[in-house]
Amino acid sequence: MSPEQIATYTSSFIAILADYSLTLISALLILFIGLYAIRLINRLIRKIMVKRNLDPTLTKFLADILLWALRILLFVTFISKLGIPTTSFVAILGAMGLAVGLSLQGSLSNFAGGMLIIVFKPFKVGDTIEAQGIIATVEEIQIFVTKMVTGNNQTVFVPxxxxxxxxxxxxxxxxxxxxxxxxxxxxxxxxKKAKDVLLDVLNKNSKVLQTPAPEVFVKNLSASSIDFAVRPWAKNANYGAVFTETLEDCKAALDQAGIAVQPYTIQK
Structure with missing residues (x-):
């Protein structure tokens, strides 16, 4: 290559660089300013979600989704500023998103359900709930499943x-x-004597609440027995103890009063 050709190529390169330098500088400015702005927005969103007492798992997940969505948008803006066509790139991203969405329909449904649970709070960690035929205490609300522990210490994961x-x-x-x-x-x-005996048992139990007042009344006159409804109220923490103690104490009190307890049968 002759010196004249080298000088020509060099002059052409310098001219192109001079023409393109403003575009390159502006694109780099957009990139760096955009990255800084994304970090600020991400921190602000996290603080807002923490102040609104959103679940930490959901806070991190939503913040990460927002972070990557803004980064992808910034990248598309950056290459567009450089003069690179973005139509094909956006089409590829859309096709990839559609494919992922179709393959993860069940997971997306569980994710949406987790967001609804965390936002609307039909229950929280520590609550005892009955759902899907299971009675258990909620131990953890995750993004896709809720972890619960049953009374016999079995761990259940419900989508x-x-x-x-x-x-x-x-x-x-x-x-x-x-x-x-x-x-x-x-x-x-x-x-009347049976009713007084049953009420006396409820009133003597310190775990039974007096407000609302406990109730004892005739519930049904069956073919072979008089059925009494016995309804004590208790704090959630004392419910199990009140249930079992009432059964035991009422049976003992009725026996002591000489009142025969009959087998209870459900009337159909």
Whole structure:
């Protein structure tokens, strides 16, 4: 290559660089300013979600999604500023997003269900709930599943999509709970005496709340017995103890009063 050719190529390169330098500088400015702005936006969003007491797992997940979405948008803007066609690139991203969405339909449903649970709070960690035929205490609300522990210490993972679309009974939300018990006595027994005995048992139990007041009333007159409804109220923490103690103490009190307890049968 002759010196004249080298000088010509050099002059052409310098001319192109001079023409393109402003575009390159502006693109780099957009890139660096954009990265700084994305970091600020991400921190601000995290602080807002923390102040609104959103679940930490959901906060991190949503913040990461926002971070990568802004980064992809910045990258597309950067290469567009450099003069590189972005139509094909955007089409590829759209096709990839569609493919991933179709392959993860179940997971996306569970993710949406997890967000609904965390935002609307039908239950929280520590609550005892009944859902999908399971009665258990919520141990952890994850993005895709809810982790629960049953009374016999079995760990159950329920998909959030199924959980959020089904019926949920929250036994802990109200703070107080009523035990619904039934005692059956023979027709030879004194109804008033039996009622007084049962009420006395409830009033003597310190775990039974007096507000709302415990109730004892005739629930049904069956073919072979008089059925009493016994309904004590208790704090959630004392519910199990009140249930079992009431069963035991009422049976003992009725026996001591000479009132025969009959087997309770459900009337169909």
């Amino acid at each position: 959030n999509g199924t959980l959020s679309n089904g019926t949920i009974i929250n036994y802990s939300m109200q703070g107080e709970r009523r035990a619904d018990l039934t005692f059956s006595i023979s027709y030879d027994s004194d109804i």
